[in-house]
Amino acid sequence: MKRILAFVLALCMLLALCACASEKEPAANDDTNPGTPDNATRHKIGVVLYGIDDPMAKTAYTYINHAAELYDCEVLWAIGDLDTAGQLKSCENMVSAGVEGLLYMPYDDSLNSSVSKLCAENEVYFATMFRSINDADIKAECEANPYYAANVHENDEEVGYFLTQCLADAGCKQITANQMSAANGFAYDRSQGCVKAAADNGMEIVGAIQNSGTGDAQEVINSMTNVLTLYPDCQGYFMLSGALGVGTTVINTLSGLGEKGFFKVAGFDTYEGMKKDFEDGWLVGMAGGCGPDALFSFICLFNAVDGTPLSDSTIWLTQKMVTVTSAEDCDVYEAYVDNADHLLYDDDTLKSLVGRFNPDVTLKDVEDLMALYSIEWIKEVTK
Amino acid sequence: MEKNKEKTMGLMKRFIPYAGLLLIVVVFALTTGGRFLTLKNLRIVTMQAMIPMIAAVGTTFVMAHNNLDFSLGGGCALCCVVAFRLTGGENLFLIFLLCMLTGLLCGTATSLIHIKGRIPAFMAGMCIMFIGRGVIDVAIMNNNGVMKLMGDVSFFANIRFYLVVLLAVVVVGYFLFNRTKIGKYQKLIGSNPVAAKLSGINVEKYKFLAFLVSGATLGIASLLTILRLGSLTATVGQGLETDVLISLCLGGMSMSGGSTSSIRAAVIGPLSYFLLVNGMTLWGIDPHIVYVVKAIVFLIMAFITVDRSKTKVVL
Numbered sequence: 001m002k003r004i005l006a007f008v009l010a011l012c013m014l015l016a017l018c019a020c021a022s023e024k025e026p027a028a029n030d031d032t033n034p035g036t037p038d039n040a041t042r043h044k045i046g047v048v049l050y051g052i053d054d055p056m057a058k059t060a061y062t063y064i065n066h067a068a069e070l071y072d073c074e075v076l077w078a079i080g081d082l083d084t085a086g087q088l089k090s091c092e093n094m095v096s097a098g099v100e101g102l103l104y105m106p107y108d109d110s111l112n113s114s115v116s117k118l119c120a121e122n123e124v125y126f127a128t129m130f131r132s133i134n135d136a137d138i139k140a141e142c143e144a145n146p147y148y149a150a151n152v153h154e155n156d157e158e159v160g161y162f163l164t165q166c167l168a169d170a171g172c173k174q175i176t177a178n179q180m181s182a183a184n185g186f187a188y189d190r191s192q193g194c195v196k197a198a199a200d201n202g203m204e205i206v207g208a209i210q211n212s213g214t215g216d217a218q219e220v221i222n223s224m225t226n227v228l229t230l231y232p233d234c235q236g237y238f239m240l241s242g243a244l245g246v247g248t249t250v251i252n253t254l255s256g257l258g259e260k261g262f263f264k265v266a267g268f269d270t271y272e273g274m275k276k277d278f279e280d281g282w283l284v285g286m287a288g289g290c291g292p293d294a295l296f297s298f299i300c301l302f303n304a305v306d307g308t309p310l311s312d313s314t315i316w317l318t319q320k321m322v323t324v325t326s327a328e329d330c331d332v333y334e335a336y337v338d339n340a341d342h343l344l345y346d347d348d349t350l351k352s353l354v355g356r357f358n359p360d361v362t363l364k365d366v367e368d369l370m371a372l373y374s375i376e377w378i379k380e381v382t383k
Numbered sequence: 384m385e386k387n388k389e390k391t392m393g394l395m396k397r398f399i400p401y402a403g404l405l406l407i408v409v410v411f412a413l414t415t416g417g418r419f420l421t422l423k424n425l426r427i428v429t430m431q432a433m434i435p436m437i438a439a440v441g442t443t444f445v446m447a448h449n450n451l452d453f454s455l456g457g458g459c460a461l462c463c464v465v466a467f468r469l470t471g472g473e474n475l476f477l478i479f480l481l482c483m484l485t486g487l488l489c490g491t492a493t494s495l496i497h498i499k500g501r502i503p504a505f506m507a508g509m510c511i512m513f514i515g516r517g518v519i520d521v522a523i524m525n526n527n528g529v530m531k532l533m534g535d536v537s538f539f540a541n542i543r544f545y546l547v548v549l550l551a552v553v554v555v556g557y558f559l560f561n562r563t564k565i566g567k568y569q570k571l572i573g574s575n576p577v578a579a580k581l582s583g584i585n586v587e588k589y590k591f592l593a594f595l596v597s598g599a600t601l602g603i604a605s606l607l608t609i610l611r612l613g614s615l616t617a618t619v620g621q622g623l624e625t626d627v628l629i630s631l632c633l634g635g636m637s638m639s640g641g642s643t644s645s646i647r648a649a650v651i652g653p654l655s656y657f658l659l660v661n662g663m664t665l666w667g668i669d670p671h672i673v674y675v676v677k678a679i680v681f682l683i684m685a686f687i688t689v690d691r692s693k694t695k696v697v698l
Binding site for chain 2: 074076077078079080082083084085086088089090092093094095096097098107108109110111113114122134135137138
């Protein structure tokens with residue numbers, strides 16, 4: 001009897017709560033007309049990022065927050081999701097929280113399909129950063145969605161080729177590399193660059209270093225040790241990503257296996273302390289500095305949300321990477337690139353890229369600014 | 384006096400999960416400007432909680448006899464890989480059968496390693512977890528592109544279908560747990576395995592059945608995972624065992640199993656967990672604080688629900 005009563009009570013409670021629920025969204029400012037900067041709508045944009053511990057992520061975080069402050073936009077952050085399901089949950093929760101735009105870095109092409117449907121159903125603009133879309137069907141599906149504002153990604157294959165060339169120039173004939181699937185957009189493009197450069201330089205790629213992308217140091221250490229034991233003639237490592245502490249872990253592991261510089265590393269996603277590793281002869285090339293990718297994705301998304309889109313269709317932009325090949329370059333890099341305390345773009349420049357402050361802005365303005373990006377340009381603007 | 388105190392504690396343990404859920408709903412309903420209790424938001428939370436809920440129903444059987452099943456995430460990955468590889472993402476019915484079969488195999492393997500190998504169940508589960516993660520990495524690596532579901536699955540990939548499946552699983556799970564020997568004996572074994580054995584219960588057989596039930600619900604959860612994501616990813620199922628464990632704890636499930644175990648923990652727990660996370664997102668608080676809050680809530684619930692008469696502290 002008590003159980004029945006308890007059940008009935010619970011059911012009544014649930015029904016009462018559901019009665020409070022409403023299909024109708026809470027009153028929100030539906031005005032997408034940006035108006036003038038002084039009386040413009042304050043938008044809310046959600047951003048999903050894997051973390052803010054490494055320089056690139058920290059820079060992306062700082063750029064977006066700074067731009068949001070300038071544009072009087074509220075940013076909702078979801079940090080720490082390292083799997084597709086987690087990212088999807090965060091996107092859904094943000095849509096529930098009433099964001100008008102969603103910016104995320106997809107770990108997998110398949111997330112784009114799910115988010116595209118979610119955003120289409122809820123009339124939320126979305127943009128992706130740091131990743132292209134490799135799967136043709138998913139790419140077509142996203143591009144057909146009028147809410148897909150922009151995709152900004154790096155010139156991964158080109159830089160992958162360059163970094164492998166650095167290994168070849170350092171005398172490596174046999175190298176190892178990370179193995180990642182074609183479903184992982186950025187990794188596939190970077191790997192393709194490596195494969196092509198290896199073929200052109202007569203290098204052999206052996207073994208495979210495991211890196212699940214979660215920053216699991218032990219996984220990297222074990223994998224490296226195993227590969228170097230199996231392939232004692234291996235001379236170099238093409239590192240797909242040094243983020244999440246992997247770069248430091250790799251060099252620490254190598255330091256315990258032989259004298260300084262006996263093995264060469266070239267890779268993506270810079271990490272703190274790499275200057276010393278260049279000096280010690282471990283590193284022959286690193287590529288990074290793609291923090292502005294997040295900024296330009298955010299700018300394109302904000303324009304779409306604010307009613308001043310830079311294009312009628314999905315914007316595809318390529319963010320150049322900064323390559324570092326010496327300890328001297330590291331000084332400039334660490335001072336001005338991927339340094340959250342120093343932003344490369346001033347407030348006037350950032351405002352000039354948004355329709356609210358500059359009604360004459362075009363997509364070409366954004367492209368021209370992005371095209372300048374290089375270590376030479378950075379040295380120039382920071383003189 | 385002692386008896387009254389015990390009775391009060393027992394009542395508290397039973398009602399705290401309900402109170403917790405109610406508290407979460409009320410607090411967030413009042414502080415999120417009306418966004419929390421919208422049908423859209425509740426629908427989203429339900430979709431998120433569905434998969435851990437279904438997996439938790441089966442895991443309840445395992446936890447009731449005082450074991451932990453860490454095979455869920457890897458097992459889910461294994462189910463998805465097998466289903467996709469053998470069907471190419473076509474024929475949803477075949478995908479379902481393969482998920483169920485693989486789930487049952489995972490449950491069987493875990494239980495055999497635990498029972499026959501005399502290896503603690505959590506270690507056996509971890510073996511399956513590593514196998515599953517390894518297999519899916521290889522499968523993804525060897526596939527050129529994304530493994531997607533083919534054809535129109537919109538009829539199944541929606542909340543109505545999910546709710547029907549959930550209801551079926553919960554009803555069957557409730558019936559098995561409370562009305563059949565499969566469930567009742569789990570609680571007996573969890574309370575006192577020696578006494579259960581001396582009473583004539585085939586402890587090994589019922590433990591095996593518990594893992595089988597867990598495997599079956601894992602298969603169903605895997606199918607829903609495939610429907611939700613629409614494709615196979617390298618990270619499928621990641622963290623499922625942790626989500627289920629935390630959810631069951633929030634639902635009032637004792638970590639040591641026994642007679643207080645209940646299927647309601649599998650329903651209330653995941654709902655509370657995902658409503659909590661959703662509510663904190665609506666608040667817009669620092670994501671790092673969300674982790675801290677989750678940890679604190681988990682600790683509090685574990686503290687309340689653990690049966691101290693069975694636990695020993697080694698100093």
